[in-house]
Amino acid sequence: EVMLVESGGGLVKPGGSLKLSCAASGFTFSSYAMSWVRQTPEKRLEWVATISSGGSYTYYPDSVKGRFTISRDNAKNTLYLQMSSLRSEDTAMYYCARTSGITFDYWGQGTTLTVSS
Amino acid sequence: QIVLTQSPAIMSASPGEKVTITCSASSSVSYMHWFQQKPGTSPKLWIYSTSNLASGVPARFSGSGSGTSYSLTISRMEAEDAATYYCQQRSSYPHTFGGGTKLEIK
Numbered sequence: 001e002v003m004l005v006e007s008g009g010g011l012v013k014p015g016g017s018l019k020l021s022c023a024a025s026g027f028t029f030s031s032y033a034m035s036w037v038r039q040t041p042e043k044r045l046e047w048v049a050t051i052s053s054g055g056s057y058t059y060y061p062d063s064v065k066g067r068f069t070i071s072r073d074n075a076k077n078t079l080y081l082q083m084s085s086l087r088s089e090d091t092a093m094y095y096c097a098r099t100s101g102i103t104f105d106y107w108g109q110g111t112t113l114t115v116s117s
Numbered sequence: 118q119i120v121l122t123q124s125p126a127i128m129s130a131s132p133g134e135k136v137t138i139t140c141s142a143s144s145s146v147s148y149m150h151w152f153q154q155k156p157g158t159s160p161k162l163w164i165y166s167t168s169n170l171a172s173g174v175p176a177r178f179s180g181s182g183s184g185t186s187y188s189l190t191i192s193r194m195e196a197e198d199a200a201t202y203y204c205q206q207r208s209s210y211p212h213t214f215g216g217g218t219k220l221e222i223k
Contacts, residue, residue: 037160039160043201043217044214044217045152045160045205045214045217046214047211047212047213047214050212059210061118061210061211061212062211095159095160102148102150102165102166102207103150103162103165103205103207104152104160104162104205105162105171106162107159107160108159109158109159110159
């Protein structure tokens with residue numbers, strides 16, 4: 001069974017930093033690209049980042065480029081999202097998602113980030 | 118970026134009723150994907166590559182479309198289908214989602 005378990009969310013002040021983790025199991029982690037997708041309090045879904053299976057390639061939308069960094073440790077079956085210069089508009093539930101060649105085929109249960117002073 | 122507009126935003130249907138949700142793209146996309154989300158849970162892949170049902174999805178669901186116009190159809194509404202449905206494109210970066218259609222049971 002594919003399982004993705006996110007952790008690391010919390011309350012952060014504007015301008016602060018935080019690192020999210022996603023522990024994967026039930027599939028060959030190193031064979032899949034992985035992504036982070038967030039859901040705002042208004043329930044809007046936004047793609048945040050994707051990393052290739054080997055970690056060599058990363059992709060971001062302009063809204064987080066230069067502030068967020070996706071990475072992975074295939075030996076630990078873990079995906080990460082380092083977030084810095086956080087803004088109130090980054091407040092959301094953050095999901096990690098297995099990324100097949102087609103789309104996001106499995107999602108974790110999410111971890112919540114709140115950016116507020 | 119490609120903007121996906123779903124309609125309607127909210128709808129209700131009676132058991133047995135046919136339901137159609139549409140997703141309009143601001144530019145042509147190769148495929149459309151659909152996700153189902155129920156309250157308190159994460160989104161689930163529901164239909165991929167326009168018309169392929171994900172594992173476990175009932176056959177009363179179908180997807181169709183091309184170019185800038187796509188749709189998700191439920192042939193006969195059941196209570197368990199009440200959820201929010203999101204369309205999504207991966208044809209170009211940034212990958213984008215529609216705003217969602219909340220489907221309620223009457």
